[in-house]
Structure formats: structure tokens, C-alpha cells
Amino acid sequence: xxxxxxxxxxxxxxxxxxxxxxxxxxxxxxxxxxxxxxxxxxxxxxxxxxxxxxxxxxxxxxxxxxxxxxxxxxxxxxxxxxxxxxxxxxxxxxxxxxxxxxxxxxxxxxxxxxxxxxxxxxxxxxxxxxxxxxxxxxxxxxxxxxxxxxxxxxxxxxxxxxxxxxxxxxxxxxxxxxxxxxxxxxxxxxxxxxxxxxxxxxxxxxxxxxxxxxxxxxxxxxxxxxxxxxxxxxxxxxxxxxxxxxxxxxxxxxxxxxxxxxxxxxxxxxxxxxxxxxxxxxxxxxxxxxxxxxxxxxxxxxxxxxxxxxxxxxxxxxxxxxxxxxxxxxxxxxxxxxxxxxxxxxxxxxx
Amino acid sequence: xxxxxxxxxxxxxxxxxxxxxxxxxxxxxxxxxxxxxxxxxxxxxxxxxxxxxxxxxxxxxxxxxxxxxxxxxxxxxxxxxxxxxxxxxxxxxxxxxxxxxxxxxxxxxxxxxxxxxxxxxxxxxxxxxxxxxxxxxxxxxxxxxxxxxxxxxxxxxxxxxxxxxxxxxxxxxxxxxxxxxxxxxxxxxxxxxxxxxxxxxxxxxxxxxxxxxxxxxxxxxxxxxxxxxxxxxxxxxxxxxxxxxxxxxxxxxxxxxxxxxxxxxxxxxxxxxxxxxxxxxxxxxxxxxxxxxxxxxxxxxxxxxxxxxxxxxxxxxxxxxxxxxxxxxxxxxxxxxxxxxxxxxxxxxxxxxxxxxxxxxxxxxxxxxxxxxxxxxxxxxxxxx
Numbered sequence: 001x002x003x004x005x006x007x008x009x010x011x012x013x014x015x016x017x018x019x020x021x022x023x024x025x026x027x028x029x030x031x032x033x034x035x036x037x038x039x040x041x042x043x044x045x046x047x048x049x050x051x052x053x054x055x056x057x058x059x060x061x062x063x064x065x066x067x068x069x070x071x072x073x074x075x076x077x078x079x080x081x082x083x084x085x086x087x088x089x090x091x092x093x094x095x096x097x098x099x100x101x102x103x104x105x106x107x108x109x110x111x112x113x114x115x116x117x118x119x120x121x122x123x124x125x126x127x128x129x130x131x132x133x134x135x136x137x138x139x140x141x142x143x144x145x146x147x148x149x150x151x152x153x154x155x156x157x158x159x160x161x162x163x164x165x166x167x168x169x170x171x172x173x174x175x176x177x178x179x180x181x182x183x184x185x186x187x188x189x190x191x192x193x194x195x196x197x198x199x200x201x202x203x204x205x206x207x208x209x210x211x212x213x214x215x216x217x218x219x220x221x222x223x224x225x226x227x228x229x230x231x232x233x234x235x236x237x238x239x240x241x242x243x244x245x246x247x248x249x250x251x252x253x254x255x256x257x258x259x260x261x262x263x264x265x266x267x268x269x270x271x272x273x274x275x276x277x278x279x280x281x282x283x284x285x286x287x288x289x290x291x292x293x294x295x296x297x298x299x300x301x302x303x304x305x306x307x308x309x310x311x312x313x314x315x316x317x318x319x320x321x322x323x324x325x326x327x328x329x330x331x332x333x334x335x336x337x338x339x340x341x342x343x344x345x346x347x348x349x350x351x
Numbered sequence: 352x353x354x355x356x357x358x359x360x361x362x363x364x365x366x367x368x369x370x371x372x373x374x375x376x377x378x379x380x381x382x383x384x385x386x387x388x389x390x391x392x393x394x395x396x397x398x399x400x401x402x403x404x405x406x407x408x409x410x411x412x413x414x415x416x417x418x419x420x421x422x423x424x425x426x427x428x429x430x431x432x433x434x435x436x437x438x439x440x441x442x443x444x445x446x447x448x449x450x451x452x453x454x455x456x457x458x459x460x461x462x463x464x465x466x467x468x469x470x471x472x473x474x475x476x477x478x479x480x481x482x483x484x485x486x487x488x489x490x491x492x493x494x495x496x497x498x499x500x501x502x503x504x505x506x507x508x509x510x511x512x513x514x515x516x517x518x519x520x521x522x523x524x525x526x527x528x529x530x531x532x533x534x535x536x537x538x539x540x541x542x543x544x545x546x547x548x549x550x551x552x553x554x555x556x557x558x559x560x561x562x563x564x565x566x567x568x569x570x571x572x573x574x575x576x577x578x579x580x581x582x583x584x585x586x587x588x589x590x591x592x593x594x595x596x597x598x599x600x601x602x603x604x605x606x607x608x609x610x611x612x613x614x615x616x617x618x619x620x621x622x623x624x625x626x627x628x629x630x631x632x633x634x635x636x637x638x639x640x641x642x643x644x645x646x647x648x649x650x651x652x653x654x655x656x657x658x659x660x661x662x663x664x665x666x667x668x669x670x671x672x673x674x675x676x677x678x679x680x681x682x683x684x685x686x687x688x689x690x691x692x693x694x695x696x697x698x699x700x701x702x703x704x705x706x707x708x709x710x711x712x713x714x715x716x717x718x719x720x721x722x723x724x725x726x727x728x729x730x731x732x733x734x735x736x
Contacts, residue, residue, distance in 0.1 A: 237429070
């Protein structure tokens, strides 16, 4: 495999509602900043790929106009996945592996404030047997959380502790939407949204965007003082039907981690796409992360959840810590689908 | 270009206006099972699955690959979902090929589909978003002015489009999977069909279809062991440009020309008209055949219509185009691009049945999407490059 590294990252601060800017306006400064920081002239970037979802924009072909944010003229080699931007990054990594290009721009965006995201996510389900029942994503996640609690893998208090910890960590993250010091007792006194999940167990609704530039071997070394090398990357999916999965565990994460070379490796920091508090213990167990591993120092998706860009932000936050020398080895994780159906795991390392 | 990659299995569904006999999962599985049978591989021998389709609103299922993971045997495997507008079927095949070329996987299943009867594509294309122009009249309303511009520029005879439609509809009679089958189709019948978006007549238009297409792609060692002749991927290319800006030529878009140029260069082709034996190209409205002949460099600018007129693009011509009957005969949108890629592979494998071009050694697959702005293409050959 060719050595490939993340060499730059930019993101828009997550907001509850980006009322003044459309997707292109949200993306333009983010893409420009990532390209500028990469040190590679935009015209020389060999591949562009993005991740977004039409149902978030409420419009077919929503990625088409987003192309205006990269200025695709003269024409560029470009692709799009209807997936989180982290999976677009995977496609870019594959493209670089073919030798057809040495660098790639990856971007993702989502303005989930425009709709009712938990209700919209119902449309991800089996359209004949499950979606018509009207179950929303919060209720499905609550089933998974309940399963974890009943197995003894967490308690409502331990989940609240996760919320308190990440919101405190987010105080250092200017791009986070929720941050501050919260008292566990007050959080536990709140009503359930869907038992056992309370508001603090669930991600905020966010509008946001992110962009990453990847470069291969010599190019990465030339333009970056400290590239965040992709040492391993893999993703796996499970069947969707909840009754066919052990919801208290994430087999696909464990498998992807194995393929990405996580077991036996010392990980300093992990940015996990744990959008609900109960995701964190499930993912920690699947990834084999001990208590010594710092998880979601950015605050993670519980503090900023620009749907469709959330996974790519994990890559950026993890890479940034490697690039700044704050971590030697970082793990980035992204997920898609109800209750951690599909998972992507990546190990990033400095020289 | 990376590791060699070849198509070792091709499958498609019978395309129809309403496949009420199958669910979405049943539809994609029908194509995938046929591709696996062609490759003589079992589900567990597939390393990864790459799915493509056009907007999710065409079925009303958001990111349907998540729900389809089980039907496509993807559990425990990597699965990707591509969406690049009308070109998506082609781009999906290219993404799948890149997984093999990169040396990441040995055998990849790629599937593209659309089940248009689940929803209404015209509606899905007509949503009004604040501050953006609505397409209102679907794709035909968007493309008709481009065709009129082409007619004006080239001076092509008014009946060129009718001739394309006649040829493609006659070719479809040789394709058992085609959706539209008109056994007695005639020039007069097409000429007399209702005008939908002037100059596009009803019978010069693609249908809305339910259908799926699947391919199994393999690396060199897999292809050499394949039970049937593989189609070797010689080159792939994709190019995009913005939808609109002042001075943009939508009739002969730069992205298409650049894409073809890059493709030919990678495949070592200098004279495409002579070196390519046949082409499956994305022609949703008849007039796009002459337009793309020029954009692809098969004809000089303004002369594409002469290829249609002289019969060069007929099944018996020197560059047969859309031997399968093309998008005009079957249009499960998300799969339409992959069908072009798959049909080009069938040709060089000598497996295209009644619409086989004798001795086809090198074939082009082409797809485009959006406002004539997204292009994906590949060249396949009967031998490794």
C-alpha cells in the first residue's frame, strides 16, 4: 500500500441553525481553508470526493450545487458518496492507492436544522416492514441503549458521566456547539426522550461542513512538516434488522479495527463517532480501548453533530492531534445507519 | 493505473415499467445473483459491495444500501454507496474497479438500480428549493433547449432524432432484458408520436423503468481462473464541471471532452473511431447520440448527425452504438450508466447474444448526468491492456 496522509483539515463551527448561509456558502471557506493549509495548489489536487445526503437537504442532487464550492473549472475528476464524508475519504484513499492521483480533496456537509432529523432517519429503514411503523432514530437508539444497560455494560449514571465529560472537553473546542460544566444529578433529573435516553444522551442538531486534504508519500512529506499517516483503514457493515444483531456489541467495528491493525497497537487518542452516550462503551469494547485512551477530546458528536460531516470531523480532529504532535497514534471512527450498523476505523500516526 | 482489473460476471434484471413481483431488495438480488452465476462465484467469495443509484427520493428510501446490505450479502464486508446523478451507474463501476486496481480487494460485486415505480421521478426532480430554479418539467424540459441549440449549430436534418430512436428501438428487439419492445416500430410511428418537449417526441424519449444491473470485478488471478471470458478494464475516467456559469457550453461540454481525452490516453487510443469497435453511450433523448458522437471525438464538431444518417452507428455500421437498445429502451436511472458499462463488457466477452457485434475487441461504456456535467467512461477489451 502507498503511504497516504492527512495533511490538512478545516471545519465550519457547528451551529444549531445556519440561517444565513446555504450549503455552498457554508462549504466555500472550509474548502478554501483546507486547500490553503495543504500547501498544494488547488489545480494540482488530483481527485475530489464528497459526502452528503439528499434527504438532509430535502432536495434531490443536493451535492450538484455544492460543486460550486470547489470551483470545478476547468473540469475536475470528482465523485460523491451518499454517505458520511469519512467514507468519501476512504474512496479518496483507494483512488490514491491505484496510482491515478497523489492527492485528494474530501469534503462533507449537512444542514440538518432544515428538517426533523430523527423523523427523517426513519426513511433509512426497511421501506416495506419497518419504516411504515414510524419509528424514529431516537427510539431505535434507545432500544440499543436499553440492551446495553440490561447487559450491565453501562448505567444511566455512567452514560450521564460521558455526557458531562465530553461537554467539559468541548470547552477547548471553538467549533463545538454544546460545551460547559454540567452536574450529573441535574442531568439525571431530566425527563426521558425515549427511555433510557435523555436529552444529554443524544446528539444536538447541527449545521456544519468539513474538508480534508490527503496526499501520498513524498508529496505529503514535501508539503507537511508532520503528516498524519494512514497506517490502516477499513470499514464493515452489518445487516440492518435490529433483531438480527447483538445490539450491545459492535461486531463490524471490531472487524474493521482488526483489519485496520488496531489490536495490539498503542492508541493515544480516539475520536469516535459516538453520537449517543451509549455508543461510547460499545465502541470502546469493540475497539479494545482501555481507560487510558483519551476518547473524544474535541467533545465528539455529542457536542457537535453536523450529520454527514460528523465522521469526517473525527478524522480531522484525530489527524490534527497527530499533526500538532499532541498524539503519536490516533484512532478515527465513523459510523452510518441505525444503531452503529456500518463502521469505519482508521489508525493515524506521526512519523 | 494499478493492478489489472476485469469484469468476470454480468447480470441484469428484466427491465419494466413496474416490477411489482419484487421488492427493491428482490430487484437488486435478481441482478446480483445473475452476475455471480456468470462468474460462478458464491456470495461468500465476494470481498466488498459497491452500490450506486440516483437520488434516494426516486424510491423514498434514504441511503437504501443500509437496508439492502443483507440482500446483497454484504454483512461483515465493506459496502460503499455512490451517487453522482445520472452518471452514477458508470461511476459506481469505476469506484468498484478502483478497489481492485488499488489491490485492496480481489473480487468486488457492484450493483446499481432504480425502482422508479416506487415513487415518481418527475416529482422528485421538480422540488422547488428556495433561491434555486426548479427544473419543473423533468429532464426533458432541461435538455430540449440543448438539443435545439445543437440542431441550430450543426444544421442537422430534423429527422436525425427519429432515425436514432428507430435504430435503438430495433436493437432493443434483440435484447431480452429491454423494457420497451415495439415489434413493428417504424419511422412513421416515431415521427407521429406526440411532441413532449419540442423537438423531443414521445418515442424519442427514455422510459421510467424498474431495473438493476450488477457486475463482478476481479483482479488478474481471479480473472484468469474465471469460467468465462473476462472483459479487461483498459481505462476509466470521470470528470465534472459546474451546472451553470456564463459561457458554459452545455451542448458540447468540456468535461465530456476532457473525460474522453483522458480515457483514450490511458487506453493508448489515438483514433477512437477506428480503434473502438462499438460503444454503449448514455442517450436518454435520441438527439444525444449525434451530440455525444462529437463530444466523444468519434465525429468532428457539427458532423455527429452524419454518423447516424449514414448508418455508421447501426448494428451493422463501422461504429455500432447502443446495440442493446440503450437508455431509450430501458431506463432504471441509477442503473442506466452501469448497463452501458456492462453491455460494453458483454460485447468484448462475445456474450451479447443477438445484439453481439461480430469480433468486438474493444468497447466504450459511457454515462453522463446532472445538467450534462458529470461524465464517467471506461474502455474494456478482450485482452489485458
